[in-house]
Amino acid sequence: MGALDLTAIRNDFPILHQEVHGQPLVYLDNAASSQKPNLVIDAISDYYRQDNANVHRGVHRLSQRATDAYEAARGKVRGFVNAKSDKEIIFVRGATEAINLVAQSFVRPMLSVGDEILISHMEHHANIVPWQMLCEQTGAKLKVIPMTLTGELDLSGFDTLLTERTKIMAIGHVSNALGTVNPVKDMIAKAHAKNIPVLLDGAQAVPHMAVDVQDLDCDFYVFSGHKMFAPTGIGAMYGKQALLEDMAPWQGGGDMILSVSFEHTQYNELPYKFEAGTPHISGAIGLGAAIDYMNMIGVDKIAQHEHNLLVAATEKVTALDGVRIIGTAQNKASVLSFMIDGVHPHDVGTIFDQQGVAIRTGHHCAQPVMQFFGIPATARASFAFYNTMEEVDALVLGIKKVQELFA
Amino acid sequence: MSSADLRDLYQQVIMDHNKKPRNFHEMDDANHFAHGNNPLCGDALVVYVKLTDGIIEDLSFQGSGCAISVASASLMTEALKGKTIEQAEHLYQQVHAQMTGEEFDANALGKLEVLSGVKEFPARVKCATLSWHTMHTAMDSDHDVSVTTE
Numbered sequence A: 001m002g003a004l005d006l007t008a009i010r011n012d013f014p015i016l017h018q019e020v021h022g023q024p025l026v027y028l029d030n031a032a033s034s035q036k037p038n039l040v041i042d043a044i045s046d047y048y049r050q051d052n053a054n055v056h057r058g059v060h061r062l063s064q065r066a067t068d069a070y071e072a073a074r075g076k077v078r079g080f081v082n083a084k085s086d087k088e089i090i091f092v093r094g095a096t097e098a099i100n101l102v103a104q105s106f107v108r109p110m111l112s113v114g115d116e117i118l119i120s121h122m123e124h125h126a127n128i129v130p131w132q133m134l135c136e137q138t139g140a141k142l143k144v145i146p147m148t149l150t151g152e153l154d155l156s157g158f159d160t161l162l163t164e165r166t167k168i169m170a171i172g173h174v175s176n177a178l179g180t181v182n183p184v185k186d187m188i189a190k191a192h193a194k195n196i197p198v199l200l201d202g203a204q205a206v207p208h209m210a211v212d213v214q215d216l217d218c219d220f221y222v223f224s225g226h227k228m229f230a231p232t233g234i235g236a237m238y239g240k241q242a243l244l245e246d247m248a249p250w251q252g253g254g255d256m257i258l259s260v261s262f263e264h265t266q267y268n269e270l271p272y273k274f275e276a277g278t279p280h281i282s283g284a285i286g287l288g289a290a291i292d293y294m295n296m297i298g299v300d301k302i303a304q305h306e307h308n309l310l311v312a313a314t315e316k317v318t319a320l321d322g323v324r325i326i327g328t329a330q331n332k333a334s335v336l337s338f339m340i341d342g343v344h345p346h347d348v349g350t351i352f353d354q355q356g357v358a359i360r361t362g363h364h365c366a367q368p369v370m371q372f373f374g375i376p377a378t379a380r381a382s383f384a385f386y387n388t389m390e391e392v393d394a395l396v397l398g399i400k401k402v403q404e405l406f407a
Numbered sequence B: 001m002s003s004a005d006l007r008d009l010y011q012q013v014i015m016d017h018n019k020k021p022r023n024f025h026e027m028d029d030a031n032h033f034a035h036g037n038n039p040l041c042g043d044a045l046v047v048y049v050k051l052t053d054g055i056i057e058d059l060s061f062q063g064s065g066c067a068i069s070v071a072s073a074s075l076m077t078e079a080l081k082g083k084t085i086e087q088a089e090h091l092y093q094q095v096h097a098q099m100t101g102e103e104f105d106a107n108a109l110g111k112l113e114v115l116s117g118v119k120e121f122p123a124r125v126k127c128a129t130l131s132w133h134t135m136h137t138a139m140d141s142d143h144d145v146s147v148t149t150e
């Protein structure tokens, strides 16, 4: 497998070629949101310049072209996660909306008082709060798979957490705060052995690795476009067709109906049943273009290059005195969270920024993870395939600069 | 240039107050106190005030935060001890003005001028003002209240 042509790749991302505070931008905040290649930017602007119209609603030419492009994007998403049918791909605003959709449309009708929802200690708030709200609405209980000091799921008591009252298990495929890649395939098999459906939050997985929902056998898989080189405001939810067929719609409106009278409304078929109102057409087209781009580069090559970056960064940061890496799981993707002794992460972020290095500092919408480690926040570098070994060195230099200032 | 700005932000006095915050403890006989939170970065502190006849007899704080928020809180406790409510209120206005680029009374600020470097870092103004907002809220109330900045 050949290495990536980073010069060519970086030339596809216009935003990377700029200075921040007089220094070349080093963008290491990809877990928060990724940058967009020309292919995506052009797909969106071409759509507005040439094809813009509403979808599924007109006989005129532009409407047909918009509909074709929107549905072609759905086909690309289907291929990207290897779903069986386009009917299993619902366009949503992002991972957050998809989790709320599953919580309200799939899980809520099944719940009675005392039923259980199983999540883990390392979830993003987007995979905690919708379930807590559901618990409040129904009297169900939230159960949490614990975590170890290395930032891996502690599965020693997993079997006892899967009970006859568990109505769904909702787990992050990759942790945004720690980078841990969870052993989701095994976990799904165990849950299914007890007839428990599983939702995977793939927001931090899809930018970094090939995902095959049929191989994983998950019931739902959700992700956001903006973390995988597509625009904000668009994401996708995969759901097994049989489950989606039985679910009630999530929102009502246009597009999701076959016929409406004041006595009775007949819902549209899949996937339109879950896409009420005019969708984010240009966003879906942008997401399709991002998938084209990732496929052009090669998802396996992306994974390999990022792995090399993460290994190098981990080695170099580990070699420094006075720095602690938070999240040292065996199997990680993209993320290096760290603490510098005696320095609050927020100060670290400011000093990095002054050197043109964008990292994220804070609780990363994973406050339970911070509570577990007894820290208020971390500094987090997260890599994408357009990052280079030189940028790994900029990260190490940044840490040294912080230590110098705070010596 | 950026390094110079950084040195303005992280002046010696700030670093010193961050490492050894003054009046950094709970206060049993406080008659006013408030919680301050900056959920964005996880700064969380409590400000305790002992007010007697309109004078700040004692002032302390507890909590955790970045260097800027800890140093600002520490400097505040030093600056306000022994001041009247009106004087404290005036200083509060001046500190705020200094950091948001409005006109302010440099004489009144004294040592608090070391916080002026913050104005070059808009994302950090909230760190520096958190303790001041919290103090302000504490004085206005005789029960526990919370302030949130974001």
Ligand SMILES: Cc1ncc(COP(=O)(O)O)c(C=O)c1O
Pocket (backbone or CB within 6 Å): A031, A032, A093, A094, A095, A096, A097, A124, A126, A127, A172, A174, A175, A176, A201, A203, A204, A224, A365
């Ligand atoms: C693991 C994980 N889940 C869910 C989300 C929520 O994504 P969005 O805000 O795009 O809906 C994020 C985003 O930070 C995430 O990292």
